[in-house]
Amino acid sequence: MSKMVKNPLFAIHHVARVGSTQDAVRRAARSGAPAGYCCVADEQTAGRGRQGRTWQAPANTALLASVLVRTGPATVPGVPFAAGLAVLDALDRVAPIDAQLKWPNDVMAGGRKLAGILTELEPGAAPEDGRAAGVVGLGLNLRVPSFPAGVDGVSLDELAAVVPGRDRVLNAWLDALWRRIDALEARGMPALLDEWRRRAVGLGATVTATTARGAVAGIAEDIADDGSLLVRTRDGVVRLVAGDVHIGASPPDG
Incomplete structure (x- = not known):
């Protein structure tokens, strides 16, 4: 009720x-x-x-x-x-x-x-x-x-x-x-x-993102016009539409 x-x-x-x-x-x-x-x-x-x-x-x-x-x-x-x-x-x-x-x-x-x-x-x-x-x-x-x-x-x-x-x-x-x-x-x-x-934290910082396709590490450069996160990696810019982002070089244990 x-x-x-x-x-x-x-x-x-x-x-x-x-x-x-x-x-x-x-x-x-x-x-x-x-x-x-x-x-x-x-x-x-x-x-x-x-x-x-x-x-x-x-x-x-x-x-x-x-x-x-x-x-x-x-x-x-x-x-x-x-x-x-x-x-x-x-x-x-x-x-x-x-x-x-x-x-x-x-x-x-x-x-x-x-x-x-x-x-x-x-x-x-x-x-x-x-x-x-x-x-x-x-x-x-x-x-x-x-x-x-x-x-x-x-x-x-x-x-x-x-x-x-x-x-x-x-x-x-x-x-x-x-x-x-x-x-x-x-x-x-x-x-x-x-x-x-x-009002964001993490833009311009080193991040590690866990996605369905695996981990992505690099610099969180910006948010694209569609809301995806742009991460510059050693192989170029990766566009993330979903994932868990940890600010730092590697995700925390656990």
């Missing part, structure tokens, strides 16, 4: 426990839910990140939410970047800290992961005025007491003088996300990526 969290712009459904907020919103999208439909959970039992990885946090220690968005086909690649900038916008508003964005979907603070973003298209949802349905998920550590071995995470309570309530962070992120998507559709990818670069 879900209950509503008040926000005049969104239909925010709160659940105590769910397999995955991402899957819940995808099901709602297939059933005709409008843009702005959001699921937020106290706990996920099957939360996931990119490439099927699990996202775990003890109950009531993280913001775990997904929201349905609608965008035109040309702006779909920009949604993950808009979502990341919206996280920084929200933190600037409710809990100012020094945070950066790491390609493709991480929010970092002090070299550790504060939040992750997952963006997926939902092909089973009927298009509206030619606009595709996408689901944007956010997992943001608020008060996680400890992290599993091999996870270099950080919580907001380690960084901010005062940690706002989860729903306040959620509402700030949703408001910022809508503004960012509106700006993306009005101004296009180049303007969005210019701002993303200014």
Whole structure:
């Protein structure tokens, strides 16, 4: 049984426990839910990140939410970047800290992961005025007491003088996300990526990326207009559309 969290712009459904907020919103999208439909959970039992990885946090220690968005086909690649900038916008508003964005979907603070973003298209949802349905998920550590071995995470309570309530962070992120998507559709990818670069960590640094085709090592030169990462290797520039990026000459053990 879900209950509503008040926000005049969104239909925010709160659940105590769910397999995955991402899957819940995808099901709602297939059933005709409008843009702005959001699921937020106290706990996920099957939360996931990119490439099927699990996202775990003890109950009531993280913001775990997904929201349905609608965008035109040309702006779909920009949604993950808009979502990341919206996280920084929200933190600037409710809990100012020094945070950066790491390609493709991480929010970092002090070299550790504060939040992750997952963006997926939902092909089973009927298009509206030619606009595709996408689901944007956010997992943001608020008060996680400890992290599993091999996870270099950080919580907001380690960084901010005062940690706002989860729903306040959620509402700030949703408001910022809508503004960012509106700006993306009005101004296009180049303007969005210019701002993303200014808030990014790792551009110009030596990186090692783990991809489906193997490891790629080199200098992270830039973000291409389609959002891919350009890495200059000894054999030339490689364009990455997906992968895990470690800043440094080699990935950490584990």
